[in-house]
């Protein structure tokens with residue numbers, strides 16, 4: 128015990144893993160670039176509270192959260208809505224991001240985690256083939272292992288040697304750019320669907336939502352390309368035509384951010400290194416929820432670290448984390464990345480057709496932040512292909528759906544073929560096969 132664990136970045140998975148590992152007697156320090164009390168965004172997030180228990184945390188105080196409404200999905204023509212039906216026991220909670228952080232940080236501090244704020248992590252320190260520490264704005268720090276929780280553009284992951292075989296960059300279509308703001312309520316009209324999710328609204332390649340809250344209207348605009356305030360203004364004016372509740376005054380938020388929406392990182396570990404959360408692309412592809420899955424991954428990582436009796440933290444001993452993560456989560460998330468690729472290949476007319484013809488169903492839309500696999504949303508690639516063959520009169524669209532179903536099958540097969548034990552050569556060739564599925 129007493130081994131020194133460095134956590135780079137105060138991501139949700141990183142702080143949750145830090146708490147579990149510190150509680151087991153390890154010396155754990157988190158290095159975070161932001162100042163104390165400034166973490167998070169000025170808006171709410173949705174996540175499955177069951178994940179808190181898995182990560183050893185209590186529920187937040189009852190006045191800090193409320194249960195989320197079911198979402199209703201619409202295609203570009205906005206004629207047919209598909210409403211989720213999340214069962215009561217699986218309802219997600221909505222909570223201020225700042226309060227989520229406060230809850231996680233307080234818990235970690237109670238478990239003995241140390242946090243160094245205002246400390247920018249610049250790169251990993253490599254000795255031979257091993258990560259032995261991090262370079263930071265406050266100087267070099269050495270430890271027995273580095274947990275990379277620095278988010279999608281982690282400078283730790285991006286500066287690892289090529290020889291580690293760990294992907295560094297995120298492609299443009301592998302992340303979604305988001306503008307989010309809470310607007311005033313222009314007209315207090317009753318709305319049928321309180322939480323609307325709009326696919327390709329206005330013919331634009333992206334996903335947006337409008338949620339009608341009692342004090343404001345929550346607007347999120349997501350695009351697979353860069354966009355600016357001029358586009359935000361034009362697009363929100365377009366939405367106001369059918370959503371009179373959406374005012375023009377920004378009450379909260381009002382900035383741009385990015386979320387990874389792709390398959391999980393192929394190789395999560397190296398000697399002295401493990402990635403978690405957005406730095407390992409653990410979000411649900413398509414919807415970008417990452418909090419619950421990061422918490423679940425935190426438990427798997429912490430158990431692996433705590434059970435590494437000799438405290439070696441090599442790729443070989445940390446491979447249990449990779450195996451556990453893919454078994455519990457990654458193998459379910461990866462095929463959904465193929466669903467995202469399908470969406471990106473569709474025209475707005477095809478998206479409408481898919482809604483109208485029932486190729487997409489309300490069951491499929493019940494993808495929640497607690498998504499762990501296709502079985503959750505009743506998607507079986509073979510059934511999807513068969514259903515599409517029966518109802519789809521458009522050969523081009525059918526080809527795209529069949530290609531997606533086949534890729535989903537390949538993604539599932541690739542995950543199942545992952546080497547059970549670490550072997551550098553075999554892991555590298557497996558990673559190439561896995562990554563190729565999504566090219």
Ligand SMILES: Cc1cc2nc3c(=O)[nH]c(=O)nc-3n(C[C@H](O)[C@H](O)[C@H](O)COP(=O)(O)OP(=O)(O)OC[C@H]3O[C@@H](n4cnc5c(N)ncnc54)[C@H](O)[C@@H]3O)c2cc1C
Pocket residue numbers: 135136137138139140141158159160161166171172173174246247248249276277278279281282305307384385386403404405406410415416417418419421496
């Ligand atoms: C607009 C938006 C809305 C979202 N909504 C939801 C939602 O409703 N539900 C949900 O489940 N998920 C949501 N997500 C995704 C979710 O935030 C993440 O998937 C989840 O938090 C896991 O990411 P992370 O904590 O690992 O990374 P991040 O949230 O990116 O955190 C990384 C941390 O590392 C720090 N850091 C980064 N670089 C450095 C550095 N060089 N040195 C030191 N520190 C550094 C950052 O300051 C940050 O504290 C949303 C994301 C965004 C952007």
